[in-house]
Amino acid sequence: MTHVMQPETGPQSQVAMVFDLNKCMGCQTCSVACKTLWTTEEGEEHQWWCSVNTQPGQGTPKNWEQMGGGFRDGKPVPGVQPGRADFGGGWDFNYQEVFYGGQGNKTHLRPTEPGDGRTEWGMNWDEDQGGGEWPNAYYFYLPRLCNHCTRPVCAEACPTGAMYKRREDGIVLRNEDECQGFRFCMEACPYKKIYFNYARNVAQHCILCYPRLEEGVAPACARQCPGRLVFVGMLDDKEGPIHKLVNEWGVALPLHPEYGTGANIFYVPPMAPYRLNDDMSIDYETPRIPPEYLESLFGPKVHVAIDKLHSELATVRAGGTSEILDTLIVYKWQELFGPFTKDPASLDRRPEAVAVKFTSKPATPSA
């Protein structure tokens, strides 16, 4: 009865991603690429399977890091189900009045939230607020999506067995025909990256663009990123950049490793500029982003990662070379995508071809 991912039924291989936060400019192109591809139907207005938040911040859903979930000492931690108001967004706008009502010079676009109409939160409500005080204010951007965890507490929490982790690539999916809308997955997920579709009474989350991956195409968030900062590939591919960045060099880390679920989305932590002294001279000893804040996000290994990045920078500045920095620079765009380099425009996407390929998936759990 208990749906636990046992090692013998666990994934044979794991698709993973690395986001280099030193290159993220918060443009939300990943968010919009995902939005336009996957969440444009009724009930999905407020859903952003990929979203970028300014750190420090309350994020999306609001104060998600205080909502519990995950595992502690191997036991599930009770969580709170984020409600519609915690996510916010999905607003309507007075397009008719502004664009077609002859009022364009007198009024402006105003958002209205479904329900009581009040707009009190949204997926990127606290953009660019960040932390610190002038002249040492700081912030950075954090793209987030489902972590397709090694031990998905969401799937373990589900009483109907609608959720599963694919054996061939470790992607965590939900059979929407089996989902009864009970939302234990939303409570149990410590990253609070599962949304509820109130129109269809099912929970939904990032599917890591599995129909694209199956065709050799990188996920939309990665392929559309103009900053060349999103790596995709198999975690166990020892020649690939993900394995090297995560396991070999230790410069890419999971978010909140203490949540205990084994996240498979990794981040190269941000190297802050140095602090400025009162006389505006540079304090080379103190990073502007407090190390303890980074540790609160990425765990104690973040200090080693940051030191490693600084040391590689120093090597290159002194005329040396760095495989780590060459990897992170991404001279060739396609090198981001591992085995998923195919151009989606080259696929046969006639409806009949697509229907044949995807009819039976993901309805049949492969584990």
Next chain:
Amino acid sequence: MRVQRSGADLTDPKADGWAQAASESVALAPMPLEAQPTEYIRVKWADLPYGTVPEAEVAAAHDGTRLFVRIAWADADEPNVEFHDAAGAFFPAGGDAPAATMGSAAEPVNLWYWQANLLGAKNLLSRGPGAFHPRAANGVSARSALDDGRWAVVLTGALAEASEAGKLGVAVWNGSNEERAGLGAASPSWINLEID
């Protein structure tokens, strides 16, 4: 419980015909914590009250092909915007299923399920508290009324399913208390059906 044949349309809980049907007060009990299907649910709800509706008024009738089950209960709480009141009528699916847990993995029950925010009803197979799985609709439907803090719901389905089973269980979920899945209150034992 006697299930009389009626010529009236009893799909409506406010139909006059229900005045002639004998109803029974059925005590309900929370589905046991240890039977909840996932560790997450057992941990989260270990010290929280659930299955908070203590009793329901149950009546049943049929028209020769359809069975009507009327479940009524007091609901004084303010509605929850996320979770909704619900009710179910269930029958052993062939085996010797336990009523108190709405079946088990080995002995499932057929469940006719109504939820206040959803249109119509769901026809489900329950393999224990909240371990629900969809079945073909098979004509299962529901109508409901909320008057003066009291729900009345009629679940309608195939008479054959009930007559084969010969017994009925009911369950109610208090949405205000975030009750859903196995967190409802169920009839701890079967109600024997005497179908006219």
